[in-house]
Amino acid sequence: MSLRHHQGLLALACASAFSAHAAPSDLKSQIDTLVKQDEAQMIAQFKQLHRNPELAFQEKETAAQVAKALQEQGFEVKTAIGTTGVVGILRNGPGPxxxxxxxxxxxxIKEATGLDYRSNKVTPWLDNPSQPVMHACGHDAHTTWLIEVAKVMAQLKGQWSGTLVLVAQPAEELLEGATAMVNNGLYDFSPKPDVLVAAHVSPVYPADSVGLREGPRLAGTDQIDVELPGIGGHGSTPHVTKDPVVMGAMAVMGYQTIISRMLDQSKPAVLTVGAFQAGVNNNIIPVSATLKLNLRWYDEKVRERLIAGIKSVTQGVLVMNDMPDDYQAKYTMKGYSTPVVNGKAQTELAQAALVHQLGADKVLPGVPPLMGSEDFHMLASPYPDTKVLFIEVGSGKPDAYKNLIEKKQLPPAMNHTPGFVVELPAIATGARAVSATLSAFFNQPL
Known part of the structure; x- marks a missing residue:
């Protein structure tokens, strides 16, 4: 089926959905008008956030801006949930x-975009007192959308009924922020959500479009630190030591066989060693080494096999190096998130709303399930019946999706790279898309 044919069928299907579930006839134009009149202000807000990035659990200035904006729109606001998280509640009568x-x-990350609003910020991080910091994943755009959505939904209170909860979450990059908010009193303040929505920039779609797809969207993940013990000493006498640098190198190579030799190859999985930390000087064999691992998976049994494989390989390395039995590896489980899955009902409703708001040619078929991960849905972890939805908002060049489909070519600077750029039309697109989607969930409860 051609993309044009897909768009035609999608427009017909979504027109039927909206005729069956009558949305306010002027809602589309009102959203467009409000976002259009705020576009210059939104872009200025986005650039300000981009110049002033803050690392995980350090988002104090960003959180303060969000809290102030929500209070100005009449939201009940609570701050410092999960360290720096902000929650705003707008109650607007009965409903979901x-x-x-x-x-x-x-x-x-040290930014290398060359933008006139690029970040030059440095901040203490781990062992680096002057770590460069960059919004290399679009969270500056996401925060800008939330601030604008608060304004749009407050001004359109006559067009929907229910309770809107806006969450500005810390530490998504650690995959710890959502769980931290749940554990730190989120639901002492907020009511249980019937629907939980998140949107994320994606450079594989043009910046005036969105991608949406039913079913599995993002992989589950674990962040694991493996501390290997050693027996340190002088670099000139390695024979009287147990070198954790060598053991770490052996472990890194051994871990690669977990994917290729221990797992069912029909089931997707990724194991990445993102950091190898050991030693401080040329001639000192250290007493330990730490490997920082990232796992991605869709099947829980695959996850279990990955973790078991890591422990098996690690123990094998210790045995091969004749480590005494009282020297054991230490495993620290950190960020964790289950896979993100878009259910049928919420995907169809959102798709109808997005086609109505943006046009059928701007709602693109989502790419196949990704091995990237998110933790937003962990906000609903206490409530398994909450429906979740993940929308991808284009942040790329006009030919980005065409190049991906026809040439299998990714954009030159993807998320988490020094050259990552959110094209500015994405700012208004995201605000329009999210406002329309939230309105649909109020007006056509699932």
Missing amino acids: VVMYRADMDALP
């Missing part, structure tokens, strides 16, 4: 509780 989450944190 719809929660929308935006993440705020940046990444420890």
